[in-house]
Amino acid sequence: MTGYHLSLISLTGIMIVFAVSLNMIMGLCGQVSLGHAAFYGVGAYVTAMMSAGGVPTLYALPVGMLIAGLMGLIVGFASLRVRDDFLAITTLAVGFLFVGVVRKSRALGGEFGISGIPESGLGPAGDAFLVAFCVVLTVALSVYLSRNWTGLAFRSISANEEAAQTLGINSAHYKLLAFCIGCALAGLAGGLYANYARFIVPGTFGFSLSITAAAMVVIGGIGSTAGVVAGAVLLTLFPEIFRFLGDYRMLVYGALLVGVMLFQPKGLAGIPSMVRRWAGPR
Amino acid sequence: MSDVLLRSDHLCRAFGGVVAVDDVSISVQRGELLGLIGPNGAGKTTIIRLLTGIQRPDSGKVFIGPDDVTRLSTDRRVRRGLALTHQIVQPLHGLSVLENVALAAGQAATRSAIASLFHYGRGREVDAANVILTRLDMLAYAGNMPDTLPLGYLKRLEMARALALNPDVLLLDEPLAGLNQRESAILADLIIALNADGLTIVLVEHNLAEVLRVATRLLVLDAGRVIADGSPSEVVRRPEVRDAYIGQGASNA
Numbered sequence: 001m002t003g004y005h006l007s008l009i010s011l012t013g014i015m016i017v018f019a020v021s022l023n024m025i026m027g028l029c030g031q032v033s034l035g036h037a038a039f040y041g042v043g044a045y046v047t048a049m050m051s052a053g054g055v056p057t058l059y060a061l062p063v064g065m066l067i068a069g070l071m072g073l074i075v076g077f078a079s080l081r082v083r084d085d086f087l088a089i090t091t092l093a094v095g096f097l098f099v100g101v102v103r104k105s106r107a108l109g110g111e112f113g114i115s116g117i118p119e120s121g122l123g124p125a126g127d128a129f130l131v132a133f134c135v136v137l138t139v140a141l142s143v144y145l146s147r148n149w150t151g152l153a154f155r156s157i158s159a160n161e162e163a164a165q166t167l168g169i170n171s172a173h174y175k176l177l178a179f180c181i182g183c184a185l186a187g188l189a190g191g192l193y194a195n196y197a198r199f200i201v202p203g204t205f206g207f208s209l210s211i212t213a214a215a216m217v218v219i220g221g222i223g224s225t226a227g228v229v230a231g232a233v234l235l236t237l238f239p240e241i242f243r244f245l246g247d248y249r250m251l252v253y254g255a256l257l258v259g260v261m262l263f264q265p266k267g268l269a270g271i272p273s274m275v276r277r278w279a280g281p282r
Numbered sequence: 283m284s285d286v287l288l289r290s291d292h293l294c295r296a297f298g299g300v301v302a303v304d305d306v307s308i309s310v311q312r313g314e315l316l317g318l319i320g321p322n323g324a325g326k327t328t329i330i331r332l333l334t335g336i337q338r339p340d341s342g343k344v345f346i347g348p349d350d351v352t353r354l355s356t357d358r359r360v361r362r363g364l365a366l367t368h369q370i371v372q373p374l375h376g377l378s379v380l381e382n383v384a385l386a387a388g389q390a391a392t393r394s395a396i397a398s399l400f401h402y403g404r405g406r407e408v409d410a411a412n413v414i415l416t417r418l419d420m421l422a423y424a425g426n427m428p429d430t431l432p433l434g435y436l437k438r439l440e441m442a443r444a445l446a447l448n449p450d451v452l453l454l455d456e457p458l459a460g461l462n463q464r465e466s467a468i469l470a471d472l473i474i475a476l477n478a479d480g481l482t483i484v485l486v487e488h489n490l491a492e493v494l495r496v497a498t499r500l501l502v503l504d505a506g507r508v509i510a511d512g513s514p515s516e517v518v519r520r521p522e523v524r525d526a527y528i529g530q531g532a533s534n535a
Binding site for chain 1 (some may be wrong): 354372376377385391443447
């Protein structure tokens with residue numbers, strides 16, 4: 001396996017963690033977020049700053065998670081006030097705000113970002129293993145959350161918040177929990193990214209990354225962990241495979257997104273049952 | 283024994299310039315089946331929504347037992363013993379019929395969002411849901427998604443979920459609306475049976491014949507005010523009630 005493959009696998013793993021973290025908010029709990037890259041960015045910057053300050057990566061990562069999770073909690077309060085389209089616009093603004101603040105912050109390196117982030121000391125294979133470990137942990141948590149009582153409450157809020165409240169569900173607390181967990185895991189993904197890239201600039205954590213994550217969730221299948229993992233793999237490898245399309249890649253992306261929403265609302269996750277329907281006895 | 287389980291104290295609520303509920307004070311006694319009737323726009327549904335906290339009053343208070351719950355959210359009132367069925371059915375789509383009912387039965391598991399993280403098994407709640415679905419003759423549809431069921435079953439699902447909350451007071455907002463005569467009669471019989479088992483019920487209903495059959499006490503509302511309160515047979519004979527409600531009904535019939 002070449003360094004290129006190893007790095008591609010790491011990147012794919014990081015995007016799986018990131019997409020699955022968004023799915024906890026959007027898929028399980030039904031809250032739109034179009035600024036998820038900000039939390040990925042918070043995790044990346046915290047981990048990068050701490051690593052640059054001499055803190056071992058394995059200690060910096062949880063701190064990045066924690067801070068991203070707290071930020072998520074704050075933005076989560078917005079979800080208590082606004083819903084649907086308005087929440088989409090609010091989270092969108094959070095995304096822009098993050099990039100704007102970081103660009104102007106001298107302490108965070110401004111436009112030039114943070115370079116020369118020291119190696120974790122785990123070696124290339126060790127780093128890849130660390131990513132793989134985080135993927136397994138995130139996916140396991142996502143599957144657990146979609147089957148336990150938290151997940152059932154999340155789904156009830158996603159379906160009909162008012163009806164959920166009449167069943168004794170404190171929807172505010174559950175929505176905050178979803179934002180907190182989802183954003184903490186986005187912070188983990190960002191920290192892994194800082195460790196992987198060893199050079200971060202504010203532009204990476206902008207609107208297009210938030211939209212890419214949302215596309216992974218939608219194309220994979222909103223709410224389905226397996227589908228979102230597939231979506232993350234597809235869309236991470238997609239630019240590599242379709243490199244020859246050049247700038248038209250974003251166009252194909254957009255077309256794919258619209259196509260999925262129109263013709264296959266359950267995304268990749270809906271394909272097995274569709275195939276069964278076609279192949280099965282009538 | 284006549285203790286008050288649920289009480290409203292001078293409730294008022296206006297929407298724009300329209301006064302929907304005007305100085306309404308009612309109390310629900312343990313064990314009764316209180317019918318709440320009135321012409322369209324009388325404020326019946328608004329009262330239910332104020333009592334359950336879906337809407338907040340402009341003034342006035344709501345008490346569950348001795349406690350002032352006016353400032354508590356719906357979910358907190360539900361946890362204090364209220365349960366509600368909606369006039370327009372609100373099934374949780376994406377959850378099976380069984381999951382809809384089991385979620386309501388899982389009050390202990392969902393009480394705190396953080397604590398819910400550590401609750402996994404559903405055996406006990408599913409058992410409880412199955413018992414209720416059996417009583418409502420819906421067990422065959424336990425695995426169905428709500429969007430595959432006709433209205434009659436969705437009405438019963440509303441009822442099943444409310445019962446799964448194991449409430450002290452059950453508020454039913456037009457449970458019979460949209461049902462045919464046979465379905466109405468079955469559901470009304472169920473309401474009588476539940477009340478006979480000791481459940482306190484507030485029934486908002488348009489189907490006057492069924493209300494008169496099942497209610498133990500009747501409140502009549504008109505234009506946001508209580509205009510009569512008493513035993514069903516006595517209340518319907520009052521002239522002001524006939525003017526406000528029965529008269530209209532009779533002229534339509």
